Amino acid sequence: MIQVYHSYWSAGYAGTPDPFLVDLHRLSAYLAKKHYGNVHLVTDSRAVESLRNLGYDSVSTELDQLPLKYAQVWSLGKIWTYIHAASKGQPFMHIDYDVLLWKPLPVEMTNSPLFAERIELDVNKRYVLNRFFSQCPNPHDLVGSESLDRAINAGIVGGYNTDFLLEAYSKTWNFVMDPINADYMTGPPDSQSPSWSRATIAEQLYFYNYARKHNQNIVCLLNTLLYRDKDKEASELGYTHIWGAKKNKEIRAKILAKCKEFGLPVACEEHGIKWLAKGAIKAAQALVLEETEQSKARLAICGGCDQWTGKSCKQCGCFTALKVKIPEEKCPLEKW
Numbered sequence: 001m002i003q004v005y006h007s008y009w010s011a012g013y014a015g016t017p018d019p020f021l022v023d024l025h026r027l028s029a030y031l032a033k034k035h036y037g038n039v040h041l042v043t044d045s046r047a048v049e050s051l052r053n054l055g056y057d058s059v060s061t062e063l064d065q066l067p068l069k070y071a072q073v074w075s076l077g078k079i080w081t082y083i084h085a086a087s088k089g090q091p092f093m094h095i096d097y098d099v100l101l102w103k104p105l106p107v108e109m110t111n112s113p114l115f116a117e118r119i120e121l122d123v124n125k126r127y128v129l130n131r132f133f134s135q136c137p138n139p140h141d142l143v144g145s146e147s148l149d150r151a152i153n154a155g156i157v158g159g160y161n162t163d164f165l166l167e168a169y170s171k172t173w174n175f176v177m178d179p180i181n182a183d184y185m186t187g188p189p190d191s192q193s194p195s196w197s198r199a200t201i202a203e204q205l206y207f208y209n210y211a212r213k214h215n216q217n218i219v220c221l222l223n224t225l226l227y228r229d230k231d232k233e234a235s236e237l238g239y240t241h242i243w244g245a246k247k248n249k250e251i252r253a254k255i256l257a258k259c260k261e262f263g264l265p266v267a268c269e270e271h272g273i274k275w276l277a278k279g280a281i282k283a284a285q286a287l288v289l290e291e292t293e294q295s296k297a298r299l300a301i302c303g304g305c306d307q308w309t310g311k312s313c314k315q316c317g318c319f320t321a322l323k324v325k326i327p328e329e330k331c332p333l334e335k336w
Contacts, residue, residue, distance in 0.1 A: 002158070004040065004093050004094075005094045006029060006042070007063070007078050007081035007094065008043045008044075008047050008063075008077065009047075009063045011066065011070075011071040012074030012077060013074045013195070021097070022054070022267040023255060023259050024098060025097045028101075030055060030264060033055060035101055039055070039056055039057060041056040041060070042060045044077075045064050062080065070185060071306060072187070072198055074199045076176060078154065079176070079203055082157060083166060086165040088162070089162050091110075091159065093115075096155050098242035099155050099156065099240070099242075100258075102238035102239070102240065103239075109219050114159040114211060114216055114218045115157075116154060116218050116219075117152070118222035119150050119208070120151045120152065121150060123150055124148070127200060128192065128193040129148070130146075131193045135184055135190070138181055139175075141209060142175075148205070151205040152207055152220075157207075172203070172207060175202065184198075195311075222234055252268075286322035286326050291325065292325070294327070295324040301336050305333070308320065
């Protein structure tokens with residue numbers, strides 16, 4: 001039986017899970033367990049109280065071992081989980097907590113040595129690889145891959161070739177944690193690169209490149225090239241990866257409705273639709289407010305905080321340029 005894993009590192013971009021993320025974990029775990037009979041959570045002590053009672057067969061806080069200074073490489077929690085799962089020698093599948101399996105995945109995929117959600121294209125441009133190769137002192141196995149223009153999407157990762165998965169992601173771990181690369185991996189966001197560049201290069205590009213160099217085939221769930229076709233293919237397969245739409249109020253309402261449809265408890269229940277609309281109301285309020293010395297000072301504090309993504313706060317999820325303008329708002333870390 002394939003072992004199914006979720007992981008959640010609260011030092012990453014999402015911070016401590018809010019009520020909606022708790023509900024999303026619950027729904028994703030419920031669906032995975034329905035199809036595969038088990039689902040295991042690897043997390044940390046900061047997030048475990050919010051996530052432990054969501055139906056997981058086991059809960060580990062092994063991610064406490066991850067150095068917080070590497071929070072910019074938010075995929076490190078997933079990489080650790082791949083190593084943890086592969087070391088057990090059992091076929092496994094890691095799914096992101098924003099992946100919803102309305103149907104079982106195709107058996108021909110989950111019975112493969114290596115599989116992933118799909119192959120990503122235009123990686124050289126999207127990951128800004130020229131910046132990476134100019135800034136990272138030791139690219140390890142990525143040397144010679146400057147023109148590589150593909151990577152995996154890791155909404156799903158797994159397979160029965162656990163020896164290779166362990167080897168590949170151990171190499172990835174060593175690449176990220178190499179002391180020579182520490183300044184690059186732990187530094188502030190690069191204004192000329194996407195905020196997720198280091199994380200996706202580590203998790204997705206490195207693995208694809210390593211598999212390619214070792215002549216390992218990766219079976220993919222989605223094989224169409226155009227995004228509109230990909231979405232159609234995913235829908236036909238009963239597969240949803242929410243990606244960056246987790247703050248979309250319509251998506252949130254649909255997730256809560258599905259939780260209720262399946263008879264699952266809802267962490268957002270006490271707030272209901274008002275809770276979903278709260279962010280939009282505050283954003284509208286802030287848009288008409290002028291900048292003040294107070295708002296400028298607040299934003300400067302956010303700019304020096306390791307919980308700021310450059311746009312939003314990992315702790316509260318708010319768009320800081322708007323939040324700082326509302327006098328009664330407060331920083332979740334009590335910095336202002």
